[in-house]
Amino acid sequence: MSLENVLDQKREEFLIKWFQLMVDAYPAETAKFLKREKNPFANPVGRSIHEGISGILDLLVRGVEHGKASEFLDRIIRVRAVQDFSPAQALAFVFDLRGLLRDVLVKEIDEGGITADELALFDAKVDELALISFNVYTACREKLYEIKVEEIKNRSFRLLQKAGLLEEISETREESGEKGGDQ
Amino acid sequence: MAKIPKASEMAATLSHIPPQTGWMDTPTEFKQGRWCYGAKAKNMEVLGLPNPRDWSPTDADWKLPSNWKEIILEGLRERIGRFRSLRLFMDICVRCGACADKCHFFIGSGDPKNMPVLRAELLRSVYRKEFTTAGKILGKLAGGRELTEEVFKEWFYYFFQCTECRRCSVFCPYGIDTAEITIIARELLNLVGCNIDWIAGPVANCYQNGNHLGIQPHAFKDMIEFFVDEIEALNGIRIEPTFNRKGAEILFITPSGDVFADPGTYTLMGYLMLFHEIGLDYTWSTYASEGGNFGFFTSHEMMKRLNAKMYAEAKRLGVKWILGGECGHMWRVVNQYMDTMNGPADFLEEPVSPITGTKFDSAKGTKMLHLVEFTADLIRNGKLKLDPSRNDHLNVTFHDSCNPARGMGLFEEPRYVIQNVCNNFHEMPPNTIREQTFCCGSGSGLNTDEFLDMRMRGGLPRANAVKHVHDMFGVNTLSTICAIDRAVLPPLMDYWVPGVGVAGVHEMVGNALVMEGETERTTDMRGEPLAGMEDSEDEDI
Structure with a gap:
């Protein structure tokens, strides 16, 4: 049986263990809450981890599509990018996939049911996910800086406008400019 | 087969092992993006607030008055006398945890000190130590905690991480309004000049x-x-x-x-x-x-x-x-x-x-x-x-x-x-x-x-x-x-x-709103075309 098939069969176990690894990064009380609370609106962090990791696992089984991978990684990384994690800590969960796979499929690997090539291919997929996750994390942080700038601009724009400190191009000038361009 | 270490075990810099200590012994670290700038002296002076000075929460020395502790404890004593609700809120919480996971900050941050019960404990523990017999004698065993500068700084950090939204109070079987605890804690912080500038300004x-x-x-x-x-x-x-x-x-x-x-x-x-x-x-x-x-x-x-x-x-x-x-x-x-x-x-x-x-x-x-x-x-x-x-x-x-x-x-x-x-x-x-x-x-x-x-x-x-x-x-x-x-x-x-x-x-x-005498509306107030009017600007031309 191929690695993908075995992984698909052990999907539940894989996801439970991955989820556990993710919540272990939080203090014990929090980890308990993230695991216990099933209502997605009472526990949005738990929800995003669930959705993210099951999506990523599907991609690993079926093949990594960049667009989809970004989407599922984003579900998790967008949260971790604003939580108490350094960039390395925020993205460690992707790298955990290698150890996790070897843990869940230890028997199959020991018995030779999974070949070295298959493992190498899986690791390559993890590398690919890791590279995509750098983009996602950076995009999240960049968005935050963009938001800060926008907030400050929006706060001062009307004031500057009222204070007569902005000299905007008027409609009529704009139109005559366009006409001039046409000629 | 070689055991592959977990990513989190790979290097000391990567390791994110959450604190294993109890909350009282877990120090608070002021991290960027999670605290607000301290109130400026000029704004405090206008309002006649005590201890006006320019300071930053990341400074080691907050330039507190030398008798800051007395001021805070006296302030707490006075408020417990003034507000019966506060006295009750200090005494009746049984730490059932009903509020714990109802705070948006806890849900979003995962920081246990954002649990309303624990945020309130920051003040309550000092109350126990200073104002209850059990706390005075048994200290930590009775949930008491001495008011130190670290504890005071922790108050500033976490009471300015509460939006006084009162969602937690909806779930408290005793009707404790944790927002009121934050309100009082902020009053106490203000007694020695520790407001944030986004409020004081x-x-x-x-x-x-x-x-x-x-x-x-x-x-x-x-x-x-x-x-x-x-x-x-x-x-x-x-x-x-x-x-x-x-x-x-x-x-x-x-x-x-x-x-x-x-x-x-x-x-x-x-x-x-x-x-x-x-x-x-x-x-x-x-x-x-x-x-x-x-x-x-x-x-x-x-x-x-x-x-x-x-x-x-x-x-x-x-x-x-x-x-x-x-x-x-x-x-x-x-x-x-x-x-x-x-x-x-x-x-x-x-x-x-x-x-x-x-x-x-x-x-x-x-x-x-x-x-x-x-x-x-x-x-x-x-x-x-x-x-x-x-x-x-x-x-x-x-x-x-x-x-x-x-x-x-x-x-x-x-x-x-x-x-x-x-x-x-x-x-x-x-x-x-x-x-x-x-x-x-x-x-x-x-x-x-x-x-x-x-x-x-x-x-x-x-x-x-x-x-x-x-x-x-x-x-x-x-x-x-x-x-x-x-x-x-x-x-x-x-x-x-x-x-x-x-x-x-x-x-x-x-x-x-259809107004009397209005001309034909093609856009909303933001200048965005109304549904079905997307082409009207072209028609004008």
């Missing part, structure tokens, strides 16, 4: 100039007249608002955020259009030019001081009653405190709508009526000509703002108004709206940019529910009746649910 401005921004009277008037021009360009109708007019029937007060910051400005245009259309005899005031009350986040006395000016102005102008715009904290202060704090407002009359004759019992005590109640009554009595199809480009959901929702029970009126001015409306899940509504994550004076990471965490539960209706029903507009919401939900949506905009309810009223 607006309070100083409001005290000096009448509004949080420090907009002077002539500039305030100019700004509103600018919107008069915008409305004329939109539908050809010239509105003539009055300012500081003695003898007007009604004084209208709204947060200054509506006057200067988009998208609140569109809500303000909606107010102007509505009042013009029904011929309301009202005036703006350039002195009581702020509905919001950041004094509420400083101390009871400061809240009273800022609230008083609205009533002083109503008295000076000789109006019959006050109509208040879409605001959050203004309503909490008016509805829960004003009557016994600055009241009775016996020089005013019980609000009666001059258009429908409806007497508003809800505002009997304070003589100040919520605009959404007023508008809902106009609609119910058929006094407005509305074309909800003008909002067909909007697919709307409604965010209950904490203060009008939990602070005054205003649930039905905004929904009634929205459903009369919009054709597309979808509710978010029940455990995220009405009395269980999730805070925007930026209330109680925390809507500043240096606090952005924390705001995004705190706003996650709200955004998560919006994402649900966005994905399920294509919702593209988050409507709300609070100025802080209008300022902070757009960045929150930008981060968590791109594609969802934010609008005040009266912006949508302004869109739908």
Whole structure:
């Protein structure tokens, strides 16, 4: 049986263990809450981890599509990018996939049911996910800086406008400019 | 086979092993994006607040007075005597945990000290140590904790990570209002000069100039007249608002955020259009030019001081009653405190709508009526000509703002108004709206940019529910009746649910309102084409 098939069969176990690894990064009380609370609106962090990791696992089984991978990684990384994690800590969960796979499929690997090539291919997929996750994390942080700038601009724009400190191009000038361009 | 180490075990720099110590022994680290700048000396001096100096929460030395501990403990003693509720809240919590996972900051951050019960324990543990026999004798065994400088700094960090939204109190079987614990803790912090500048600055401005921004009277008037021009360009109708007019029937007060910051400005245009259309005899005031009350986040006395000016102005102008715009904290202060704090407002009359004759019992005590109640009554009595199809480009959901929702029970009126001015409306899940509504994550004076990471965490539960209706029903507009919401939900949506905009309810009223003598409307107030009018600009050419 191929690695993908075995992984698909052990999907539940894989996801439970991955989820556990993710919540272990939080203090014990929090980890308990993230695991216990099933209502997605009472526990949005738990929800995003669930959705993210099951999506990523599907991609690993079926093949990594960049667009989809970004989407599922984003579900998790967008949260971790604003939580108490350094960039390395925020993205460690992707790298955990290698150890996790070897843990869940230890028997199959020991018995030779999974070949070295298959493992190498899986690791390559993890590398690919890791590279995509750098983009996602950076995009999240960049968005935050963009938001800060926008907030400050929006706060001062009307004031500057009222204070007569902005000299905007008027409609009529704009139109005559366009006409001039046409000629 | 070689065991592959977990990524988290690979290097010391990577390791994120959460603290294994109990909360009392886990030190608080001030991390960027999670605390607000300290109050500036000049703002504290204007207000007569103690210990004015320039300082930063990341400084090792906070320049506290040498007897700071005595001041705080005496302050706590005095407040326990003054507020029976505080005494009860200190004593009766059994740490059942019902509130623990109800706080948006805990849900979004995962930091256990954001659990309401633990946040309250920060103060309660000191209370036990200093004011209870068991705590004095047994100390830590009885949950007591000495007030040290580290503990004091931890107070600052976590009591300015609470938005006083009161969601946790909804779930407390004993009715403990953790927001009130935060309110008292902030008062104590203020006794030795530890406020944040995003609060102290607006309070100083409001005290000096009448509004949080420090907009002077002539500039305030100019700004509103600018919107008069915008409305004329939109539908050809010239509105003539009055300012500081003695003898007007009604004084209208709204947060200054509506006057200067988009998208609140569109809500303000909606107010102007509505009042013009029904011929309301009202005036703006350039002195009581702020509905919001950041004094509420400083101390009871400061809240009273800022609230008083609205009533002083109503008295000076000789109006019959006050109509208040879409605001959050203004309503909490008016509805829960004003009557016994600055009241009775016996020089005013019980609000009666001059258009429908409806007497508003809800505002009997304070003589100040919520605009959404007023508008809902106009609609119910058929006094407005509305074309909800003008909002067909909007697919709307409604965010209950904490203060009008939990602070005054205003649930039905905004929904009634929205459903009369919009054709597309979808509710978010029940455990995220009405009395269980999730805070925007930026209330109680925390809507500043240096606090952005924390705001995004705190706003996650709200955004998560919006994402649900966005994905399920294509919702593209988050409507709300609070100025802080209008300022902070757009960045929150930008981060968590791109594609969802934010609008005040009266912006949508302004869109739908058919005004007498208006020219054909092709756009909404933002200049966006109305549904079916997407090509009209080309036709003009």
